[in-house]
Amino acid sequence: MKKITAMLAFLLAFSTSLFASDNDLWEKSTLNQIMERKVLRVGLDAGYMPFEMTNKQGKIVGFDVDIARQMAKAMGVKLEIVNTAWDGIIPALVTDKFDIIMSGMTLTAERNLQINFADPYIVIGQSIMVRNGLEDEVQSYKDLNDSKYTVVSKLGTTGDIAAKRYLSKAKLRLFETESEGAIEVVNGKADAFIYDLPFNAVYSSQNPGKLVHLDTPFTYEPLAWGVRKGDPDFLNWLNNFMRQIQGDGTYDKIYAKWFESSEWHKTLK
Structure with a gap:
């Protein structure tokens, strides 16, 4: 009887300890802090x-912004957009400048060492825009892997990584923004721009006759939301939120607005 009583006491103490630990984890959760602050910082x-x-x-607009707006609505909080330079966006998340990265970030093993990711919300890949006159000469990334070509991309992106990995023989120039790199090809100062397919598809449609888009991606890149380490409650909520909006048609509606329509092109700077 004494052994049973002692065992019950141990189990009670153990379960109480687990409950306290779980409660502490929730208190520290980004999700809990968002609910208390009543503001989602993206x-x-x-x-x-x-x-x-x-x-x-x-005003900052786009696919990620509309998803973020739905996210804040589901939480019952206000949305705050924190525009951050790409090369500092992970350090800014880690140091609590905002709650989540929602910026078309590719989930990579290297980035995953620094932060955690929710389940991917879209899969893309790198594609190529080449200057006029090269469309017959360059038909895939393999054709560009030659020292006679100059390729450009955005610094610190998977376009940068892909160019170094697959086009090591070509001359590589990197720029702070996507537009700076792409305009080099339009102006004939570079032979090709390596970057994410969605951007290249939109940019080429906005500049008809000025370059050629090779729209078959040559990499596999899942995009996902980034959060700080050690936060299972926030990750659980984010993954279930994505399942919900994919299931009720909200995701498809936002996707159609930004990927299947060109009406928004004329609203940009």
């Missing part, structure tokens, strides 16, 4: 069509 780098861009009124 970090992004405005300049990546059609995920996040600045319109003529100076």
Whole structure:
């Protein structure tokens, strides 16, 4: 009897300890802090069509922004957009400048060492825009892997990584923004721009006759939301939120607005 009583006492103490531990974890959760603050702070780098861009009124809009707005609505809180330079966006998340990265970020093993990711919300890949006159000569990334070509991309992105990995023989120049790199090809100062397919598809449609888009991606890149380490409650909520909006048609509606329509092109700067 004494052994049974002692065992019950141990189990009670153990379960109480677990409950206290779980409660402490929730108290520290970003989700709990958002609910108490009543503001969802989203970090992004405005300049990546059609995920996040600045319109003529100076407002940041795009696919990620509309998803973030739905997220804040589901939480019952206000949305605050924190526009952040790409090369500092992960350090800014880690140091609590905002709650989540929603900026078309590719989930990579290297980034996953620094932060955690929710389940991917879209899969894309790198594609190529080449200058006029090269369309017969260059038909895939393999054709560009030659020292006679100059390729450009955005610094610190998977376009940068892909160019170094697959086009090591070509001359590589990197720029702070997508637009700076792409305009080099339009102006004939570079032979090709390596970057995410959605951006290249939109940019080429906005500049007809000025370059050629090779629209078959040559990499596999799942995009996902980034959060700080050690926060299972927030990750659980984010994954279930994505399942909900994918199931009720909200995701498809937002996707159609930004990926299947070109009406928003004329609203940009």
